[in-house]
Amino acid sequence: xxxxxxxxxxxxxxxxxxxxxxxxxxxxxxxxxxxxxxxxxxxxxxxxxxxxxxxxxxxxxxxxxxxxxxxxxxxxxxxxxxxxxxxxxxxxxxxxxxxxxxxxxxxxxxxxxxxxxxxxxxxxxxxxxxxxxxxxxxxxxxxxxxxxxxxxxxxxxxxxxxxxxxxxxxxxxxxxxxxxxxxxxxxxxxxxxxxxxxxxxxxxxxxxxxxxxxxxxxxxxxxxxxxxxxxxxxxxxxxxxxxxxxxxxxxxxxxxxxxxxxxxxxxxxxxxxxxxxxxxxxxxxxxxxxxxxxxxxxxxxxxxxxxxxxxxxxxxxxxxxxxxxxxxxxxxxxxxxxxxxxxxxxxxxxxxxxxxxxxxxxx
Amino acid sequence: xxxxxxxxxxxxxxxxxxxxxxxxxxxxxxxxxxxxxxxxxxxxxxxxxxxxxxxxxxxxxxxxxxxxxxxxxxxx
Numbered sequence: 001x002x003x004x005x006x007x008x009x010x011x012x013x014x015x016x017x018x019x020x021x022x023x024x025x026x027x028x029x030x031x032x033x034x035x036x037x038x039x040x041x042x043x044x045x046x047x048x049x050x051x052x053x054x055x056x057x058x059x060x061x062x063x064x065x066x067x068x069x070x071x072x073x074x075x076x077x078x079x080x081x082x083x084x085x086x087x088x089x090x091x092x093x094x095x096x097x098x099x100x101x102x103x104x105x106x107x108x109x110x111x112x113x114x115x116x117x118x119x120x121x122x123x124x125x126x127x128x129x130x131x132x133x134x135x136x137x138x139x140x141x142x143x144x145x146x147x148x149x150x151x152x153x154x155x156x157x158x159x160x161x162x163x164x165x166x167x168x169x170x171x172x173x174x175x176x177x178x179x180x181x182x183x184x185x186x187x188x189x190x191x192x193x194x195x196x197x198x199x200x201x202x203x204x205x206x207x208x209x210x211x212x213x214x215x216x217x218x219x220x221x222x223x224x225x226x227x228x229x230x231x232x233x234x235x236x237x238x239x240x241x242x243x244x245x246x247x248x249x250x251x252x253x254x255x256x257x258x259x260x261x262x263x264x265x266x267x268x269x270x271x272x273x274x275x276x277x278x279x280x281x282x283x284x285x286x287x288x289x290x291x292x293x294x295x296x297x298x299x300x301x302x303x304x305x306x307x308x309x310x311x312x313x314x315x316x317x318x319x320x321x322x323x324x325x326x327x328x329x330x331x332x333x334x335x336x337x338x339x340x341x342x343x344x345x346x347x348x349x350x351x352x353x354x355x356x357x358x359x360x361x362x363x
Numbered sequence: 364x365x366x367x368x369x370x371x372x373x374x375x376x377x378x379x380x381x382x383x384x385x386x387x388x389x390x391x392x393x394x395x396x397x398x399x400x401x402x403x404x405x406x407x408x409x410x411x412x413x414x415x416x417x418x419x420x421x422x423x424x425x426x427x428x429x430x431x432x433x434x435x436x437x438x439x
Contacts, residue, residue, distance in 0.1 A: 081406045088376075148377035151432055217406065229382070230397040230410055288378070288409075300406060355379070 016241025024249035033264030052317030057191025071210020072299025084160030086303030097311025106276030135281020146355025160301025
């Protein structure tokens, strides 16, 4: 029985293990602690490098993000799945990306980093994980009530190439490091932004991850969603593989340190670790996937996912400029209020885009 | 679900459309099941509705009457 189970799931398990092992190794090779890969943190660093926020310690053009998109693009082109499309409520997707980022930066991590923090022994991440599950569960409530953002339209191939071209542009900025009078491109000289693995090594690993994830549909949020709605564990197997592979790798590399106190790039205000991820989980579910998945979709031509990612980058800029983000000392001054506002906005989106509630209004 | 029977799946544009289609089909006592979209059919990470091939016309009629837009129906 086990043999059959493993055979039917070997690709998703391999993808999870690959991400887990190489996230731990990327950390060994220079990325910040428990942050071998974090889609939210890395988009935030890109936002900073481009000058959308001016927090000096979190500014870097992360090649991992570039690699995710380009790896997915290569896979989609190779397997004839590059499908330029868009037009499914783009402005709503922008808003969801914005608030997903705010929630993630109050917790300090995306769903992937939640798993990687757990695998590094950071017990605070349990509260983030619980928040994530609750957020997804609220999102499923809306899905069952008929929530949808309308169908996408097939579009000209130009639409599908926008994100890959943006990523190539960012890669060129990373390689040539131009310094303009305004100060951009900013690269941190201390703090997490200054910690990074060698550029081309990180890019290559991320491209393989992008390729594998496009093939397997790896998604942390859909993993939980599928368990709640259809009791299917295919994607969840991949998520558990990531967690276990990262845990074992961290134990071998001596990167495991269990506890609540003094965890790297984390705080122990559990209420807002939880609350931040409720917001992120809800926003991801309403948008149809975790931030990693949104990057992979944008690589295969999905302009709606591209808008979501741009919403996250802009959200990161706002979150830092308006003191919404947490630091190791705890939530930012306006972080908790922002989470509540974000939840209200996501709920309004959930209700207003659901058939059940639309019909009631029209009746 | 019986292994000797032939099945098809309907792919939708949204998760909620799949859930709605399932509830409509169940009201009509059709044998259906929500499953993840088979990897060979689409790169979507969504869910789709599995049904018996013999019910194809009934399912199509149900979707049209319920005004549920769907992408396509595939044999599996």
